[in-house]
Amino acid sequence: MPNTIHIPTPLRPFTEKNESVEVSGATVGELLADLTTKYEGLRKHLYADDGRLRNFVNVYLNDEDIRYLQREKTPVKPGDSLSIVPSVAGGAPTAPADRVAAGLQTGPRAAGAVDLNAEEIKRYSRHLIMPEVGVDGQKKLKAGSVLCIGAGGLGSPAAMYLAAAGVGRIGIVDFDVVDFSNLQRQLLHGTSSVGRSKLDSAKDRLADLNPHIEIDTYETTVTSDNALDLFKPYDVILDGTDNFPTRYLVNDACVLSGKPNAYGSIFRFEGQASVFATKEGPCYRCLYPEPPPPGLVPSCAEGGVLGVLPGIIGVIQATEAIKLILGVGDPLIGRFLIYDALKMRFRELKLRKDPDCPVCGTHPTVTKLIDYEQFCGIRPEPAAQATGAAVNEWETTSVDLKKRLDAGDDVFILDVREPNEYQICRIPGSVLIPLGELPRRYAELPKDKDIVAHCKMGGRSAKAQEFLQSVGFKRVKNLRGGILDWIDKVDPSQPKY
């Protein structure tokens, strides 16, 4: 008994206008092969040049997407029916590939292909009179391009100096909007830009700094799907990210696409910088083959950062990017720079390329981009999170806590933040015991009451909840989203930080 395939409207001209076609085979792949043998014209619309199904072609076996079955190897029974369902998608021109469509530059330009006009010569005169730069070097900068991942703490100073120095094309990847808490260090954005997209704000600032350069903006996160395309049209990638999955992704994508990574990272008073993924030099994975366990290293939002610190590190990254484009000096390849703002001291570690590195070693095992969230041990948030319901019995929400307090329930609210955070805002009636002091102070907590632990965003208090449970507290819950969520949903009169 043959199987039927339902043909979508745009493909019916290839099947003599038939809405469904009878085919035979033992698997989904065989049915599709039979279909394209009968109707050859379908092939180029269903399959890419490499013989794989195009990613906008969805195939359903009796209403189930074959991606969730065994894809094209999924066996079919007599009477099963297949449906081809188009994904319809598109968008406005911004992707690097659109530069091809638009006839714009898609790769490195030769310095000989650009010229400096009188206005530019005036603008860059302090560069032009130095023998290490000169007219030729300035043309190299104009022909050069840098992609800044993030328009935040590191991306701000880096992009501004790159623009001012005359780097001809600067790409910025970001998807965030400007928040008041950014202004302490992200000088690309001003008070009047709060609430605007960081890209719009950055573009205006950079265009004002230097109208002779091109600024490409990409409103997206860097993902395994788009990274290689995003990186393609640039000479240097400048990593200004603040999380491990993206850091490993940027590193691997730099190695795979052969682009140097001007790397920087910051935390509290300490910054780091290096140049990774050059042909001869080490990559980030040579230094850190494995990410730290999730939650071990706090982010700047959790741990704080001295506002001027990204200014220093971002400018070091920009310096390295400019040196790479000019081909002058000793780049930070194979050297890991550590800056301590409190001691005001720079240290340098030697780095070697690891021959066993899984991505840049002699026998790499990572040959394409992977799932970096999974690599870093970050599980996707449960779907229930979006609906606002508590996701498990060890969590509660701001709204539920407020209801219980209003109802007069005797709930013990444990604040595990630091005293300086407690000074900024607090939940009325809460008791402060910082997470680090909890192991020696937990005896102060009541065992006969419900305890709700909270911190700023819910990370530290989840650890407190786990710890208290391990020492015998049975009635402890974590406040999901921390005090920030409480302020959003219950008490907007308090300041957020």
Add this chain to the structure above:
Amino acid sequence: MGLRLNEAVDAAIRAHGAETYPNECCGALIGRDGVVTETLALPNTTEEGPRRRFKVRPQDYRAAEGRAAQVGGELLGFYHSHPDHPAKPSQTDLDYAWPFFSYVIVSVSEGVSGDMTSWRLRGDRSAFDQEDLNS
């Protein structure tokens, strides 16, 4: 060959583009013999930033085909908006294009809908050709 939009359809596409600005809107074009008689506004489900991308889910695609069958017409194609960009197809539009469909693009500038164009995929998938669009 060209595509004709009746007045209500023309207005509906423009209104949808203005409504979702600064994000892209998308929807299905339903009609018969090159005349669009109704549109079906669809949710933009892209995960890559709706300011520059749109995506129609498979179930919404099926709903569009279902609606076409219900009114005795056919699915003629899809429309979407280009916020603050010209009404010209992008590489992404080309990558995802299906044959024989009309792709209507409305340019929306600072919240106001402007140029509207219609495009069809060339047989070898290499490019779009603009088609006449009459309202």
